[in-house]
Amino acid sequence: MILPIYGYGEPVLRKMGAEISKDYPNLKETIANMFETxxxxHGVGLAAPQVGLAIRLFVIDTEPFADSDDVSKEEAAELKGFKKTFINAKILKEEGDVWGFNEGCLSIPDVREDVFRHEKITIEYFDEEFNKKTEEFDGLIARVIQHEYDHIEGILFxxxxxxxxxxxxGKKLMNIMEGKxxxxxxxxxxNKKGR
Structure with missing residues (x-):
């Protein structure tokens, strides 16, 4: 089921996400709905607060970045196969050079700006089967994870x-809040009922 995406100004986007357990109601369905949404x-990541749930859950599929002219063949292959669910994620380390990339957000349509983030992260999380993992990621994958992780911390790009x-x-953000x-x-x- 396709869910409405909460726009800039919605209070849930500023809430710190709560940890969930494997018996969270309708978890599998929620994850499936988030991927579908x-x-x-046409996003590469979506966090639960963006669909109105103040929980520590986000999904990522970086395949659209694989077709970019800016990535190497190796990175393209990695991006093509990267589809994951992150539950109760905790970034343990951010390292390497800080680099800029033009980011956007489904909750902030028509706004894109360069954001600077670390090139490499170590993250601990549970997958959708509630297997605990600790992994390192770099490049565009690390960036997408950091962007979505910010959402479960109540931070926007x-x-x-x-x-x-x-x-x-500022004017564009105000227009989003007003439903324009x-x-x-x-x-x-x-500040407007959904359309």
């Missing part, structure tokens, strides 16, 4: 922007 909106950049996108954004997917807006 993400694909419908616009929080990483300079004061000047925040001012420049018109993406090609269903959204729930802070």
């Amino acid at each position: 993400m694909y419908h909106a 616009t929080d990483h922007l300079s004061t000047l950049k925040k001012k420049l996108v 954004a018109r993406p090609d997917y269903k959204m729930k807006f802070a």
Whole structure:
């Protein structure tokens, strides 16, 4: 089932996600709905707060990045096969150079800005079968994970922007809150009933 994506200004996007257990109600269905919603909106990641759930859950499928001219053949192969569910994730380490990449967010349509993040992370999480894992990721995969991880911490990519950049996108953010954004997917807006 395709769920509405909560837009900038919705309070749930600022909540710290709560940890869940393997008997969280309808967990498998929630994960399936999140993947379906993400694909419908042409995203590469989606966090539970973006569909109104203040829990520590996000899903990722980086395949769309595999077709980019900016990635090597090796990285393209890695991106093509990377589809994962992260439950109760905890980033243990961020290391390596900080590099910029033009990010966007399904909750903040029509806003894209360069965000600087570490190139490598170590993360501990549970997969959808509740197997505990500790893994290292780098490059675009690490970046997508960091972006989605921010969501379960109540952080949006616009929080990483300079004061000047925040001012420049301020009007667009206000328009999203007022429901004036018109993406090609269903959204729930802070100051307007969903469409």
